[in-house]
Amino acid sequence: MIRYILQRLGQSIITVWGISIVVFMLARLSGDPLLLLVPPEATKAEVEQIRRAYSLDKPLPQQYLTYVRGVLRGDFGTSLRFNEPALPLVLKRLPASLRLASAAMVISAGIGITVGVLSAARPGGWVDRFGKAFAMLGQSVPVFWLGIILILVFGVRLRWFPTSGSETWRHLVLPAAALGWYSTAAMTRITRSAMLDVLDADYIRLAHIKGLHPFKVITKHALRNASIPIVTLASLQFIALINGAVVTETIFAWPGMGRLMVDAVFARDFPLVQTAVFVASILFVATNFAVDLLYGYLNPRIAYT
């Protein structure tokens, strides 16, 4: 087990390192940041001076080495746009992102798994049919439209929830609903199909033969066996919700990572882009690792070697 953890740790470091190279290169393919930084009337000499100040005149390998050396010391460079250290900028946004993603995840997993289980318990029943329609709607309605409708109905008309900001849990409801609905559909579908596979198994029949209540058969015997694809999808969605909530963050003025990252890309703010992606990739690797350990708990046949 310890060997497995060390091995995974090694792999994770390599993954994060690989991502850092790719992002470093890709960021520099996006264009010259100085064109956005300097005022239009600046002379060529002035531009070159600023370029030197940010060390952007050095060859790429050297820039990369400087960057890596900095990262190893905990220095992720200074944002070109905000003129502040990049790491604190990103970390300041992280809690809000995690909060929004977690809330959206609770919604999509809560509804998705419940509806998926009920649909599988009675395929073709009204939960199945209604759930399918609900899921399809969630996947086809664009988030920006849904967000606006939610704001209109629950924010402006009914005045139940605030429409922007992130101070209280009440601020969380609308953006989490807008964000969670989309992934609910995928959760419903995967739960339904995983449950249908499992419900056919002999051990489910044996559980009925023992005299168990059907509810217990489903929640104990079936769901645990169907959990691996569900957990896999949930973890992928969680990552996507942390980084990919740009539209939702914009509509609800939510101070999350997604918007910070997109803004940084458009501003060609290399240090900030690199740092944000670095933090995101750590989250990604950590989530995957946690999920892999969870697999072993969910299915004792999985051995860690």
Place this chain on the structure above:
Amino acid sequence: MTAAERAPLLQVRDLRTYFYTRAGVVKAVDGVDFAVQRGEIVGLVGESGSGKSNVCLSILNLVPKPAGRIVSGEIVLEGTNLLGLSERAMRTVRGRDVAMILQDPLSSLNPVFTVGDQVGEALRVHGRVSGDLRERVIGALQKVHIPGASTRLRDYPHQFSGGMRQRVMAAIAISCAPKLLLADEPTTALDVTIQAQFLQLMRELREGDLGILYVTHDLGVVAQLCDRVLVMYAGQIVESGTVEQVFHAPRHPYTAALISSVPVLGAKRRRLYQIEGQPPNPLAPPAGCRFHPRCPQADDQCRAAMPEPATDGNVTYRCWHPLNGRLSVTP
């Protein structure tokens, strides 16, 4: 002895279990009568698809819904008609009064729970725990001769061999001390030496009052294990009697054919006997006697009407032209 004690443990009367499929109605069990006494092992033999498993599932009222339905009949266990019970009452019968062992020990145990948990589950559900649950689970595992029961209950099914897993299944079945045990081809997936050990275990479990309905397509198993045998063909019981009578002097040509198709050690080497034709299409069974298209002595009467059960005092059979104690079907 009171009347209730003299009555059989299980009495099945005119059981009909149909499946309503898109292609039509499959009469999987079509008018089956039999009884199981306390302490008796009754063999139920027949080809695949003859309805053997559905008899067991009907007794537990666990025929796959919504396609499957018990259309008529009575299943009386110690004076109670199980088909009259509510689903809730039926759940207290399952696992407590009637237990079942499934065919494939590899897929019948839940892979993600420990063996101890799964053996103790029925005990917990039926509140049959007087004293320590762990002790009861260990007791059940010891009863089916699982070595090192007190430590092995923490293991998962995949850490057991096939034979041991089938013993775990048996431990689950007997954990609540049931009155009736349904064994649905429990040794089909096991190799022969393990099978012999399992049959020995069945014999031990029968000591006492446990009645066993043992489903198999292996006549050798029936000969070794059972007191009486029911021969099933296309949803009906075509012959029944004590193992000795049925094996030595079968009256139904199908039974005789089944017995003839078993290889005999030391017999002259020749082609094994095989029953001509295929089992009938369950959607459209032949009119009259269902065996007539494959029967060497079928005539117009056989094609016209299904014979009612008749008895010669020993064996009950459904045949217009019962064999005369000859173990042969070739005219």
